[in-house]
Amino acid sequence: MIEVRNLVKKYGSHIAVDHLDFTIEDGRIYGFLGPNGAGKSTTMNIMTGYLGATEGEVLINGHDILKEPEEAKKHIGYLPELPPLYMDMTVREYLEFAAELKKIPKKKREDSVTEVEKLVKIKDVENRLIKNLSKGYRQRVGLAQAVLGFPEIIILDEPTVGLDPKQIIEIRELIRQLSKRHTVILSSHILAEVREVCDHILIISKGKLVASDTPENLERMLGDADTIEIETRATRARIRDVLKNVPGIGQITCEDGKDGVTFARIRQITCEDGKDGVTFARIRQRRGEDVREAVFRAFAENKMTLLTLRAAHVSLEDVFMELTQNDTVPDAFARRKNEAELTDEIAQGQAENAEEIMPEEDESRKKMISGGDEIESASGAEWVETDGEGDETNAGDL
Amino acid sequence: MLAIYKRELKSYFQSMVGCVFIAFLMVFTGIYFMAYNLTAGYPYFSYTLSGSLIVFIVGIPLITMRSFSEDRKNKTDQLLLTAPVSLGKVVMGKYLAMATVVGIPNVIFCVYPLIIKSQGTAYLKVDYISILVFFLLGCVYAAIGMFMSSLTESQIIAFISTFGVLLVLYLWDGILSMLPSSAVSGLVGVLILLSVIAFYIWHMTANYVIAGAVEAIGVAASVVTYIVDSSLYENLLSNLLGRLALANVFTDITSNSIVDVTGIVFYLSIIAVFVFLTVQSIQKRRWS
Numbered sequence A: 001m002i003e004v005r006n007l008v009k010k011y012g013s014h015i016a017v018d019h020l021d022f023t024i025e026d027g028r029i030y031g032f033l034g035p036n037g038a039g040k041s042t043t044m045n046i047m048t049g050y051l052g053a054t055e056g057e058v059l060i061n062g063h064d065i066l067k068e069p070e071e072a073k074k075h076i077g078y079l080p081e082l083p084p085l086y087m088d089m090t091v092r093e094y095l096e097f098a099a100e101l102k103k104i105p106k107k108k109r110e111d112s113v114t115e116v117e118k119l120v121k122i123k124d125v126e127n128r129l130i131k132n133l134s135k136g137y138r139q140r141v142g143l144a145q146a147v148l149g150f151p152e153i154i155i156l157d158e159p160t161v162g163l164d165p166k167q168i169i170e171i172r173e174l175i176r177q178l179s180k181r182h183t184v185i186l187s188s189h190i191l192a193e194v195r196e197v198c199d200h201i202l203i204i205s206k207g208k209l210v211a212s213d214t215p216e217n218l219e220r221m222l223g224d225a226d227t228i229e230i231e232t233r234a235t236r237a238r239i240r241d242v243l244k245n246v247p248g249i250g251q252i253t254c255e256d257g258k259d260g261v262t263f264a265r266i267r268q269i270t271c272e273d274g275k276d277g278v279t280f281a282r283i284r285q286r287r288g289e290d291v292r293e294a295v296f297r298a299f300a301e302n303k304m305t306l307l308t309l310r311a312a313h314v315s316l317e318d319v320f321m322e323l324t325q326n327d328t329v330p331d332a333f334a335r336r337k338n339e340a341e342l343t344d345e346i347a348q349g350q351a352e353n354a355e356e357i358m359p360e361e362d363e364s365r366k367k368m369i370s371g372g373d374e375i376e377s378a379s380g381a382e383w384v385e386t387d388g389e390g391d392e393t394n395a396g397d398l
Numbered sequence B: 001m002l003a004i005y006k007r008e009l010k011s012y013f014q015s016m017v018g019c020v021f022i023a024f025l026m027v028f029t030g031i032y033f034m035a036y037n038l039t040a041g042y043p044y045f046s047y048t049l050s051g052s053l054i055v056f057i058v059g060i061p062l063i064t065m066r067s068f069s070e071d072r073k074n075k076t077d078q079l080l081l082t083a084p085v086s087l088g089k090v091v092m093g094k095y096l097a098m099a100t101v102v103g104i105p106n107v108i109f110c111v112y113p114l115i116i117k118s119q120g121t122a123y124l125k126v127d128y129i130s131i132l133v134f135f136l137l138g139c140v141y142a143a144i145g146m147f148m149s150s151l152t153e154s155q156i157i158a159f160i161s162t163f164g165v166l167l168v169l170y171l172w173d174g175i176l177s178m179l180p181s182s183a184v185s186g187l188v189g190v191l192i193l194l195s196v197i198a199f200y201i202w203h204m205t206a207n208y209v210i211a212g213a214v215e216a217i218g219v220a221a222s223v224v225t226y227i228v229d230s231s232l233y234e235n236l237l238s239n240l241l242g243r244l245a246l247a248n249v250f251t252d253i254t255s256n257s258i259v260d261v262t263g264i265v266f267y268l269s270i271i272a273v274f275v276f277l278t279v280q281s282i283q284k285r286r287w288s
Helices: A040-047 A069-073 A091-101 A106-119 A135-147 A165-178 A191-197 A215-222 A236-243 A292-301 A316-324 A329-341 A347-357 A359-374 A388-397 B002-014 B017-039 B045-064 B069-074 B077-082 B087-109 B111-118 B124-151 B155-170 B172-176 B183-205 B208-228 B236-242 B247-256 B261-287
Strands: A002-011 A014-024 A029-033 A055-060 A076-079 A153-157 A183-188 A200-205 A208-213 A227-232 A251-254 A269-273 A279-284 A306-312 A382-385
Touching (some): A014 A208, A029 A191, A040 A183, A055 A069, A076 A135, A091 A106, A183 A191, A236 A279, A236 A292, B017 B087, B045 B111, B045 B155, B045 B247, B069 B077, B087 B111, B124 B261, B155 B172, B172 B236, B247 B261
Parallel strands (some): A251 A382
Antiparallel strands (some): A002 A014, A002 A055, A227 A306
16 A cells, blocks of 8 residues: 655756645556656656655555665565666566565575566567667566566556557556556556556646546546437538427537537537538537437438437546646536536536636637527527538538 | 676676776786886886876776766666665665776786796785785775766766866875965865865755854864964865875885875775765755
8 A cells, every 4th residue: 555645846946746645555556647747757756766755755555665765665566667677688687686686585586587577478588688679578578577576566657658559458458467466556648548457547737636536437527418429411500400409408519620629518519521421410418318319300300311329428538638738627627526416507607617627729619609699599409600601611501 | 785786797797898997907007017027127016006007097987987877877777776775785786896897907916926926036915915905996986986977877977077086186296286385375275175065065955054054163163273373274285185195005005115004994984985975966866
């Protein structure tokens, strides 16, 4: 178990880690997630005793990493961002050196080195010099070094960087295997990886811990409504006409597909023109309602075909973007949580919220709101135009 | 510690640096041995060694330059510092490996007095003591070089700075003769030295109080001493700094056959100080 208490690391006036506070329980896989420069590596370096913290403490199984470094470090295997390899040694020599450093008894040394070599599949290159190995193999040698002696806690800093897809899958498999006997902490900026492997995610942004939960809970927290994606062979104006009469749809936004579609974050429909006359639309339904059937009927009644109709869940990407792209992240996240409980909020208020959350999209949001003057209300749905030009083209199509 | 020692020693011979150093030293000593002992018939091997001293000044930085700067650059220090080994042991492991590389040619040197003996009179006692002191001097230089290497990420900078320091120490006697000997200049010199020490304390601890206190107490003490008895300050600088001419202990043996035991203790203390400073400079890097 690792307890991180009020950890601060300053480089001069730059704060790399800002009052981090969390506990790592035994026997689970933890994922450190955050954009580049968020402080993931620094935190890991402090946890493993490579760097000293400006404030705060790290307890490894009750041993303070600074006060009892030797005792605490015995419980940790660490693979840093750049594997710490001696290029002039062979794989076998290197691992034996690492085993001796980790104070593995002489009798067991040979066996444990062979065991990890088999585990990460580097047995066949054991007599080659490390400098002659490819990036993927070097990464594996570094991983072997971290796993060597099977310490209780294994900390891996971006373990799959520079590997090919097959190797990535192998390493993920290995991490899952390890988690049966060990606590594994890994860092990554790749969401898919973290979601697939980890039991628990810690999202770090600008040195602060902005979220800590299971991947499912994180997605649930943000997702106050599910999204429906449809594809149909019709113009956007036509889609709007059809959907206008469907109850349960909050706000509908039609955007031009050309200039990077902003994905819908509120209850709304986003339309996107495909190449061959197929239009793609995302519909955000109100919480607790399932409008799929109604959408299907509406299209059927108008004798239009739906090429696709599927429910899409809020992805971890959305959570990640939401949490890491703003200074007032924790507030925004808290507001999101509250919002989930308020079902009947009006679209206008949400648009304002969205504006606060995503300042970089100010332009498009403002357009959307100014377009709100023309809002026509029909059967509970509100319409917002974002791009007049696109609509003219569509009108032409009609 | 043993693991690091073995790895470092192996790496010195795999990367050829160790071999180059030993070969370099052997070749030069061989030339001097040929010229002084074999051709000219001078029976002291210690005299030959004093000629080889200049080789140390180039050779030692060569073996110390990579000790810590390479680790830092390749990030292999992450392996050493996150392993359950104390920093002191890491430093000692590396230092002992360097000392061993310095020691190997000295072991070979032990044959030379025997060659002289086989041809006539040899002064074995003087020769063997001079080889021992020569080795210790090498260890002192290595400790200085290791400290320099721990300060930088660049091997080149480590090499040049170590070379510079060793060269200044080598020429120290000449530099000292230019120092003034009056009491006032002695006081000024002491104050300058004190300020340097205070600045170093501040640099390491970032604590104004400690550094300021050291400076204030030191200044007060030296000024009071000066007022009470100014004759103490006469020739103080050259006496004080004269100790820094490290090679003097060695050259005393080679030229006058005088063994200065305090000098040997002095060597050992310098080694201890620089090993300690190396540990401190690495510790400091972790905290900044």
